[in-house]
Amino acid sequence: MPRAHIELDRQAVIAPVRRRTFGSFVEHLGRCVYTGLYEPGHPSANDDGFRMDVVELVRELGSTTIRYPGGNFVSGFRWEDSVGPREERPVRRDLAWRSLESNQVGLDEFARWLKLTDSELMLAVNVATRGILPALDLLEYANHPSGTALSDLRVANGTPEPHNVRMWCLGNEMDGPWQTGFMTADDYGKMAARTAAAMKRADKDLELVVCGSSGSTMPTFGDWERTVLEHTYDHVDYVSCHAYYQEHDGDLGSFLASAIDMDYFIDTVVATADHVGHKKRSRKKIDVSFDEWNVWYLKEHQESEKIHDEWRHAPRLLEDTYTVADAVVVGNLLMTLLRRSDRVTSASLAQLVNVIAPIMTEPGGPAWRQTTFYPFSITSRLASGEVVRPLIEAPTYDTARYGEASVVDAVATVDEDRAAVFLVNRDLAEAARVTIDVRSFGSSRITEAVTLADSDVYAKNTLARQDRVIPAANAGAALADGLLTIELPPTSWTAVALR
Template identity: 50%
Template sequence: MKKAKIIIDKYFLTGGVDQRIFGSFIEHLGRAVYGGIYQEGNVNSDEQGFRKDTLELVKELNVPIVRYPGGNFVSGFCWEDSVGPKEQRPARTELAWQVIETNQFGLNEFADWSRLTGSDIMMAVNLGTRGPADAKNLLEYCNFEGGTYYSDLRKAHGYVKPHDIKVWCLGNEMDGKWQMGHKTAEEYGRIASETARLMKWLDPSIETVACGSSGMMMPTFGEWEYQVLNECYDEVDYLSLHQYYGNRSNDTSDFLACSKGMDDFISGVISLCDAVKAKKHGKKEINLSFDEWNVWYHSNEQDKQIKPWNKAPHQLEDVYNFEDALLVGSMLITLLRHADRVKIACMAQLVNVIAPIMTSDTGAWRQTIFYPYMHASVYGKGTVLLTQIKAPVYESRTYGTVSILDSVCIWDQESETLTIFAVNKDLEEDVEVVCDLRQFEGYQVKDHLVLTHDDMKAVNTEAAPDTVKPTSSRASRLENGNFSTVFGRHSWNVVRLEKSLQ
């Protein structure tokens, strides 16, 4: 059996976990909204048309914040179309995904839905086909108490209290030529700066997110971040990152190494943010919002068959397998290892569209990736300890030398718990892991959750929703301050230790 060591010290800290790192994303795309979170007349829907089965699974995920309404969709979005009496809302051609948007679900419905889930809203403004004035008007509609045109319009629509949305995305993927209103870095940086200034004059309590590169492989990566922040450093609080991965070559070992690419991406963007700070003799730190991340490739071919100008087609409906869940676990670990700078992150997306939750007209179920996401969101509270790994390595085709073990440790001093998240990427062998925990006197192993399956391509379906699901392990022990465990081959693990009451 291979051997590995996790090394931590309770005085060597990475940073506190901002719970918004476990956020998600709902875009007006495919069946994310219509048929996903909202379906009037369905047997599983409430009086507002919200899917109750979906709601319960979203609550189980413990999602702290949800980005809305896009995504590429937002660059053509006229928010005024989505509010007011439904019978007066216009249907529009939606150019980003070439569908018909009925606007029967809009801003206020999403605010109602978010309150039911217990999630905050991360609102995106249209900086593609619109600009600063429209963003300011939307903010006034959402956050201003009353006595102005747009705040009184909200009241006329039945919402007396403001929505009080605190996080605002300044457009979406403006570096991409697929984006409506695509701009150069300098053009976008200027409009982001002006938009943020107007919005913060109206509501100084908000935070703003500028668009970084829509992927590490963009030809403008690096130059884009530097130029954008050079224009808007003083007005923004976060810079966004987007990245998706896929196992197109059916090389599982290389696929599981993608988290190393994600780590490199984060480290590179942090360096760029700090370079602008140094140039400007700045006093504030630009933190990161990794507000689109996931596995996305399964549905690419079937999406080519979709005819344009439908309503809510089955689009981007990746059916996730077990190996996808392993990579998602490693990506969550990567985000947590950068908790000092990654303060917001959004798994894209939440329901039906490249999502942990799937629905049909008759029910909703958990995809394989649901479980690592849920475990991290529920148990990933506290302070990330600087986690060093000594483990065997392997050579990946794309990312070079990669450790077989991904792990991060989180210490919650308030509840006196220590949580170890770990992925064993070895496809053939278990790994025996030790860790010196003598600093955590009085702690005991509470539980050890494992997600694994013999078939790397195993999936969950409505007919067989529990094909891939967590089980309990008794492999973890803590004796005289010496922790030992076994992480099975190709497995996601959550070990929770807590201080004894004795």
């Protein structure tokens, strides 16, 4: 049995726990919105047509910030289509996902949904095929109290109070040739800088996110961030990161170590941003908004993409069904985001419902939790206070994709009266015996210890078996004299809460 030891020092604080780390993402894509969030006529639907069974699951998930309405969708979006009387809203073609968009859910409806879930709106503007003035118009409609043409239009549309959106994304994945209106780094940087400057002139306290690379494998990665930030550094607050992971060719060992690549991605983007800041002799620091991250079986989607040759409303797209191994990776990626809270101050799990999502629904039927739901919801609930850097002594193994990886990974958080430790065991066959020194926390008892694992690492939750995989109590966890001991099953994610 592999053995590991972890030292936790209450003084080794990385940063506060950022509640925006537990954000998610809703795009007008597939069934995320229609028959996901919104299904008039469903037994649980409220007067707006939103499924309250989904609302309850989103509240349990603990998502805090929701990025909306895209994603690739935003690059062809006319925001004006989605406000006003529903019967007058136009049906449009969405080139990004080759679908029909009815615009029955728009900004005002979505803002009401956010209140049901206690979530904050992170709004994306279309800088790809539109420009500065439509972005300013949307800002006026969303945030100005009243007394102007567009703010009064919002009031007339039934929303007297402004939405007061603080975070705004300046487009989406503008380096990607799949993106409608994609640009070079120089062209996008100039456009984003002009748009950001104008938006900040309207409201200096906005928090603006400029597009970074669509992934660390993009040929322009690094140079894209440098060029874009040289134009926008003085006007924006965040640069975005997007990363998706999947198991390739049966290489589960590499897949379980995906967090190593996320760490590399963050390191590179932060170093590039700081390089630009030093060149500008600026005291300002640009933070990272990791506003798309997840497990996504993208290769399989790309291979089947050619069959989607019809214009359909809310087709079933990207409805990955997640395994135990996928959930372990998602839990580990979230641990990495916590551990980088000094610079990653906002993140969005992509996406929320049906589309590569922790929550699934059936039209007219139930909503249920995917395996990936659990590490996210439990971490969101338990993590509080400050993130503490762990000192980990554990065996390592070699991976084909990421080099040497630790068998055990961990991160901890501590507040005035509680603490939490999150762990993964990447070993495919053996349990790991872990001892954790928590004396500096002053903890006196374990209040919760749960593990997500299964003898079948490819077990899934489905419509037919919605609770096939659920976390179980880790009965072997023990705390004595400031030393926490616990056994981690193979390919598992674990959370321990202390008082």
